[in-house]
Amino acid sequence: MSKEQRVLRYVQQNASRGDPDSVLAAVDKFGWETEWAMNVGDVKGLILDRFVKETAPQTMLELGTYMGYSAIRVVRLLPETAKFLTVEFNPENAAIANEMIAFAGLQNRIIQITSDSADVIPQLKKKYDVDTFDMVFIDHWKDVYVRDIKLLETNNLLRKGTVVVADNIINPGAPEYADYVRTCGKYDSTFHESNFEYSDDIDGLEKSVYRG
Ligand SMILES: Oc1cc(-c2ccc(F)cc2)cc2cccnc12
């Protein structure tokens, strides 16, 4: 059984079906007490919550679904009318996420796409009926952060004021991305120091507002 399957089983046996907060609490308890996993987690998650509440996005994209933790974390704060798309490259992780999201009762609120983000981003307008995103959460492989934010720009998926949040700026680190958003002149970018998931190590989120 994979670690991700063990997390899902723990959620199914310890959380309440249809209760997103209990699902998040179970994943976090497992992450702190049993097995570390690369969810954004409860500490950075509180900062992400604040950004979501401040932005109140109607249309949002996540790159890197993993087990669905951050998708559940975000969508639990959004109105039923909001459109949330999440992209995962790894089919095994996508399958776990699908079950986790269904257990949380949010399967009708989240559009899961299992694909390489580079292939999906150019399709979002036509195939997924997207105009522009109000918010984007980037949490997949650090070496494609810059590639993908540039793809979002060139595919006209950002608008003046779009909030782009990126995980793992310190650990494992996304220095090229941090440098790009801070110096390219297209974003007002701020770094929000925090802790690495289920750890006392340092990490942080970058929040970059597109100038349009
Ligand atoms: O939050 C994350 C953390 C790590 C990570 C894994 C092993 C380490 F030793 C350190 C960091 C990888 C991620 C990959 C994708 C999305 N998020 C990640």
Ligand SMILES: [Mg+2]
């Ligand atoms: Mg991460």
